[in-house]
Amino acid sequence: MEVTNRYITIKTSIDGAPKESDFEIKAAALPLKVELGTNTIIVKNLYVSIDPYQVNRIKSFSSSQTAINFAAGVTPGTAFDAYGVGKVVVSGNPEFEEGDLVVGLITWGDYTVVEPGAMLRKCDSMALPLSYQVGILGLSGLTAYAGLFDICRPKKGEKIFVSAASGSIGNLVGQYAKLFGCYVVGSTGSNEKVALLKEKLGFDEAFNYKEETDLKATLKRYFPNGIDIYFDNVGAEMQEAAVANMKTFGRVVVCGIISEYTDAEKRAAPDMLDIVYKRIKIQGFLAADHMSVYQDFLQKTCDYLHAGHIQVLEDISSGVESIPSAFVGLFRGDNIGKKIVQIAEE
Numbered sequence: 001m002e003v004t005n006r007y008i009t010i011k012t013s014i015d016g017a018p019k020e021s022d023f024e025i026k027a028a029a030l031p032l033k034v035e036l037g038t039n040t041i042i043v044k045n046l047y048v049s050i051d052p053y054q055v056n057r058i059k060s061f062s063s064s065q066t067a068i069n070f071a072a073g074v075t076p077g078t079a080f081d082a083y084g085v086g087k088v089v090v091s092g093n094p095e096f097e098e099g100d101l102v103v104g105l106i107t108w109g110d111y112t113v114v115e116p117g118a119m120l121r122k123c124d125s126m127a128l129p130l131s132y133q134v135g136i137l138g139l140s141g142l143t144a145y146a147g148l149f150d151i152c153r154p155k156k157g158e159k160i161f162v163s164a165a166s167g168s169i170g171n172l173v174g175q176y177a178k179l180f181g182c183y184v185v186g187s188t189g190s191n192e193k194v195a196l197l198k199e200k201l202g203f204d205e206a207f208n209y210k211e212e213t214d215l216k217a218t219l220k221r222y223f224p225n226g227i228d229i230y231f232d233n234v235g236a237e238m239q240e241a242a243v244a245n246m247k248t249f250g251r252v253v254v255c256g257i258i259s260e261y262t263d264a265e266k267r268a269a270p271d272m273l274d275i276v277y278k279r280i281k282i283q284g285f286l287a288a289d290h291m292s293v294y295q296d297f298l299q300k301t302c303d304y305l306h307a308g309h310i311q312v313l314e315d316i317s318s319g320v321e322s323i324p325s326a327f328v329g330l331f332r333g334d335n336i337g338k339k340i341v342q343i344a345e346e
């Protein structure tokens with residue numbers, strides 16, 4: 001049997017803010033069979049993750065492209081790999097059977113041909129919706145958990161500021177920190193999102209950064225005695241304002257700098273005297289380096305989910321054709337929570 005495999009690609013490298021017209025859908029015939037002995041499998045993609053880091057993969061150059069395998073540049077015309085969940089439809093690998101659910105690197109397309117050695121494993125949904133594997137129980141959840149607990153090492157009662165707080169990672173950082181016993185303030189890009197953070201997710205405070213004219217003064221208002229931990233998802237002027245408001249021995253964890261990804265002119269220039277004299281620690285990290293906390297993360301998050309202590313924010317679109325707008329929307333703040341595209345029915 002043969003199917004048509006549609007997949008998303010870029011027409012040329014994109015430096016700057018991506019537009020839907022930069023992407024195209026290609027289609028190719030895919031025979032649903034594998035050669036015996038190759039250990040190849042074919043996966044029907046079900047849910048794929050839509051992540052900001054992909055924008056650095058489509059640039060003509062980004063230092064991130066050589067830092068780690070999964071961030072390698074995407075060649076125009078070829079398929080994107082992305083985190084996601086799928087179902088095995090053909091297996092030439094004794095470790096997988098037809099019908100197995102799998103999670104790991106698949107493609108922004110209908111099907112993925114998975115060669116041996118790829119980052120893919122069998123998936124146990126743990127009696128929770130399968131889409132959770134892409135967000136809260138996937139790399140987004142691990143990133144929030146590892147960045148907060150493995151790097152910042154909060155103490156109960158500490159005061160935490162998180163940016164892009166209604167996004168996939170930010171909302172979880174805030175919820176984990178509240179459950180742990182910290183005071184949490186989030187910044188986000190609309191008044192609707194501010195209300196959600198305070199009323200549904202239990203943040204102590206939240207503000208719309210687009211309505212603020214002096215971010216240093218804004219943070220002084222929310223943290224009159226200073227910030228213990230800043231979980232940075234956006235970089236640039238928000239990072240500068242947070243550093244200016246850190247307490248002595250404060251910690252800044254740089255998870256991402258989305259406001260700088262699409263604007264080569266934008267660069268955080270925090271006051272280095274503050275960093276020296278307030279003995280502030282700034283640390284970047286990649287979730288993939290923190291697999292040592294994976295079991296702890298999974299157990300605690302599943303317990304919170306089953307007990308109803310954590311809210312799941314998902315923003316799900318449908319169909320391969322919706323991937324470009326879903327992706328471009330990340331940089332406009334269209335999403336609330338984890339952006340996922342459902343490719344096919346389970």
Ligand SMILES: NC(=O)c1ccc[n+]([C@@H]2O[C@H](COP(=O)([O-])OP(=O)(O)OC[C@H]3O[C@@H](n4cnc5c(N)ncnc54)[C@H](OP(=O)(O)O)[C@@H]3O)[C@@H](O)[C@H]2O)c1
Pocket residue numbers: 051052053139140143164165166167168169170187188189190193233234254255256257258259260285286287288330331332333334335336337338339
């Ligand atoms: N270190 C790691 O291992 C790792 C892993 C995954 C992701 N990340 C990083 O973590 C950050 C959050 O990723 P995510 O997957 O959770 O995405 P997300 O927050 O779900 O989506 C992106 C959000 O960023 C905000 N945003 C977009 N452009 C902005 C700008 N110019 N200034 C301020 N905010 C802007 C928007 O919300 P608003 O309404 O708030 O504007 C948007 O909804 C990104 O920087 C990403 O690269 C790091």
